[in-house]
Amino acid sequence: MESKKKSAPFVNIGSSSLLVIFLVLCLVTFATLSLSSAQSDYKFSKRLADRRTDYYTAANEAEEILDAIDAVLTESYEASQSTYYHEVQRRLSDFTFENAKQGENSTELELDFSTDSPTVAYTVPISEKQALSVILTLVPGKNADEGLYKIREWKVVSTKEWSGDDTLNLIQ
Numbered sequence: 001m002e003s004k005k006k007s008a009p010f011v012n013i014g015s016s017s018l019l020v021i022f023l024v025l026c027l028v029t030f031a032t033l034s035l036s037s038a039q040s041d042y043k044f045s046k047r048l049a050d051r052r053t054d055y056y057t058a059a060n061e062a063e064e065i066l067d068a069i070d071a072v073l074t075e076s077y078e079a080s081q082s083t084y085y086h087e088v089q090r091r092l093s094d095f096t097f098e099n100a101k102q103g104e105n106s107t108e109l110e111l112d113f114s115t116d117s118p119t120v121a122y123t124v125p126i127s128e129k130q131a132l133s134v135i136l137t138l139v140p141g142k143n144a145d146e147g148l149y150k151i152r153e154w155k156v157v158s159t160k161e162w163s164g165d166d167t168l169n170l171i172q
Contacts, residue, residue: 054127058131059124072095092120096108109122129160134153136149136152
């Protein structure tokens with residue numbers, strides 16, 4: 001009499017099927033990690049592009065203000081070389097530049113003619129947290145061949161105070 005061996009269907013799956021299942025799980029895991037990494041890189045590059053666009057928009061606006069100040073300095077120098085600083089101070093004290101961004105006030109100049117090297121300063125907002133600070137040092141009229149001003153500062157400054165609460169509750 002022949003005996004028939006009955007085997008469970010699970011035993012006949014085979015090692016090749018288990019290997020295929022394992023490989024599919026690995027591929028799904030790596031695809032998910034790759035997608036997550038790509039989304040993170042996209043968000044980072046988008047934020048970086050937005051920040052650069054904001055900076056260059058503010059820099060263009062600062063250049064336009066600088067061009068207007070240069071025109072005032074040139075007119076003042078040509079009008080009266082002997083009273084150059086007085087003429088510059090008079091003309092720049094009423095100077096306003098309308099910002100290109102909607103809802104923004106006009107840019108005001110900070111004038112300091114109390115020293116031998118008078119300065120003109122202004123800031124152009126970049127974002128809620130940053131601004132572009134520009135400080136010009138006026139060159140005496142007798143040195144007009146070298147230019148009427150020198151840019152002493154052109155940098156990004158923080159407009160919000162940083163609150164560094166970096167405390168960690170390690171032991172509770």
